[in-house]
Amino acid sequence: MEIKEIQTRTPQLIETLLAVWEDSVRATHLFLSGAEVLRIKKYVPQALKGVEHLLIAESESGQPIAFMGVEKNRLEMLFLSPEERGKGIGKQLIQYGIRNYGIQEVTVNEQNPQAVGFYEHLGFKTYQRTECDEEGNPYPLLYMKRMKKMKK
Template structure:
């Protein structure tokens, strides 16, 4: 597994967008197809706007996961559904903690596996909202590392 910060973002964005969609469809069952397609329009902007974009590649150099971090926050973490359960998320998050001092994350309350993962990685909930940042009825949990 090769993990690195992506400095040149243009050529790889379509691959990362595919990982994002595959991951969301595998984990965000509370979103309709229309909602996924609507959110997908904004993902390229998020990918280019995050300060640090870190990519994990498999042994033949194909991106299989990525995370974005900024100001000690994990802004995004998405793993290809075929690669889930192999420890890639742990590797990425540990890399982020060690290299970017990640201390906080926000997670959808309706994604219990993600909540469990972050709790396992040492995060605890300190705040809950009934809606996401766009005002949609998706409760968010705000978590900090112990």
């Protein structure tokens, strides 16, 4: 697996990452209805184009299998193809982001307990909770900060 920062965000790349995003969300965000996933999906291309640092993990064949977005020491997004989960790719991306971009914070849906546990395992602790997401939807968010060194 190779991790690289993407400067040129072509329409083809955005489409590929949008498919990774949708597959990932459908596998992990079980609290969202299909209609809600499709509604949110409309905003993802703009987020992918606008995030300061967009990093992708590629398979040996060069196919994007995961991506993350980082802005000002904050992890803004991390999504993996469902078939790549549990292989250490997310952890490698986070470690890379901490080393190279100073990731210190992340916001995660409380209703995604696997993600919450993943970030806790990597040394993040919740410092704030909201009842709703940034759009006012009834999806509690946990704001987490990196409090200790990552476990190997």
